[in-house]
Amino acid sequence: MSASPIAVVTGGAGFIGSHTVDKLIELGHRVVVLDNFSTGKRANLARWLDARHRFDGEQPALEIVTCDVAHGIFAALAAITTKYGPVERIVHLAAQVSVVASVANPLVDMQVNYGGTLHVLEYARAMGVKKVAFASSAAVYGEVSQMPVGEDTPTKPMSPYGIDKLASEFALDYYAAVHGVATTALRFFNVYGPRQDPTSPYSGVISIFADRAKAGQQLVIFGDGQQTRDFVYVGDVVRAIVAAVGDGNSRAVANVGTGGEITVVELARTLVDLCTGAAAPRAERSGIVHAPARAGEILKSRARVDVLRDRFGVVAETKLVDGLRATLADH
Numbered sequence: 001m002s003a004s005p006i007a008v009v010t011g012g013a014g015f016i017g018s019h020t021v022d023k024l025i026e027l028g029h030r031v032v033v034l035d036n037f038s039t040g041k042r043a044n045l046a047r048w049l050d051a052r053h054r055f056d057g058e059q060p061a062l063e064i065v066t067c068d069v070a071h072g073i074f075a076a077l078a079a080i081t082t083k084y085g086p087v088e089r090i091v092h093l094a095a096q097v098s099v100v101a102s103v104a105n106p107l108v109d110m111q112v113n114y115g116g117t118l119h120v121l122e123y124a125r126a127m128g129v130k131k132v133a134f135a136s137s138a139a140v141y142g143e144v145s146q147m148p149v150g151e152d153t154p155t156k157p158m159s160p161y162g163i164d165k166l167a168s169e170f171a172l173d174y175y176a177a178v179h180g181v182a183t184t185a186l187r188f189f190n191v192y193g194p195r196q197d198p199t200s201p202y203s204g205v206i207s208i209f210a211d212r213a214k215a216g217q218q219l220v221i222f223g224d225g226q227q228t229r230d231f232v233y234v235g236d237v238v239r240a241i242v243a244a245v246g247d248g249n250s251r252a253v254a255n256v257g258t259g260g261e262i263t264v265v266e267l268a269r270t271l272v273d274l275c276t277g278a279a280a281p282r283a284e285r286s287g288i289v290h291a292p293a294r295a296g297e298i299l300k301s302r303a304r305v306d307v308l309r310d311r312f313g314v315v316a317e318t319k320l321v322d323g324l325r326a327t328l329a330d331h
């Protein structure tokens, strides 16, 4: 049996998680996915599902365990670690991902998004896991007037989702300082790419726009479309995750973005152009329409990314147009 290290990816059947699993397996890890399939799909892991990729088959290998992180991960991992050895690293991505749902049901958000992190950290402490990398979010900042947003910007989350991500960051820091668990929190900005689910109303704007632009349907922009976002391609996010989880750097917090920003209206126009060709007659192109602005929506967002570059050696390099092409190819 190969002694390649075991990495756990919670939420590994989801959008970012499944790309992370692909990369870790390609790098030679044996990967265990813990997921409750609330938004994740087995199909996202399709390329690893045949018998050759089981732990007792050939390398590389994946095992999937259905597990709710809000209820702990010891039992879910026991059989695998007894047979195949200890978990070396954990990428903790499993979360209730909707800000709107967190407002409607803050207790569930707390149980999954904060409680789940505590369960992961308790496991890491008890089992001597070498590194935990955690998916935090730009939501920890709330509304910020000064751009770009550095990690030293005061945090002021405006939703239970943002509060639970920030509480998780504090827990990571506590476990690192007091229990010696090496941890990194990555504050993702707006991640996009293939496998992002366009059917959820809370999904990233790019997956929703891509779906509609491809179908020749109207793109609905809330407000004037001058709100900006730092859209970062999932392949670049995965490079950040892999660097963070493979690294000894502890107590680090790093933004994951491009350092740039574009307006939502520019994004919509670019997608329409990519779908129809800029020269296509207007009638063949999806229309862009405006709906009333959404209350509480953040107007500007752009990450400062020097910590990611200097501590983890990662710079997001996928051009928006290339990332959008890859996203459209998936729709």
Ligand SMILES: NC(=O)c1ccc[n+]([C@@H]2O[C@H](COP(=O)([O-])OP(=O)(O)OC[C@H]3O[C@@H](n4cnc5c(N)ncnc54)[C@H](O)[C@@H]3O)[C@@H](O)[C@H]2O)c1
Residues within 6 Å of the ligand: 010, 011, 012, 013, 014, 015, 016, 017, 034, 035, 036, 037, 038, 039, 040, 041, 067, 068, 069, 070, 092, 093, 094, 095, 096, 097, 112, 116, 135, 136, 137, 138, 187, 188, 189, 190, 191, 192, 204
């Ligand atoms: N996509 C973004 O732009 C973005 C931005 C900031 C932060 N994040 C964070 O990145 C992580 C991954 O998000 P994503 O965009 O891939 O979303 P996703 O919904 O595709 O992935 C989340 C995964 O977690 C699983 N999950 C949910 N609750 C669970 C539970 N209780 N137990 C076990 N598994 C559970 C889901 O089934 C899914 O596979 C999340 O922590 C999210 O908060 C994402």
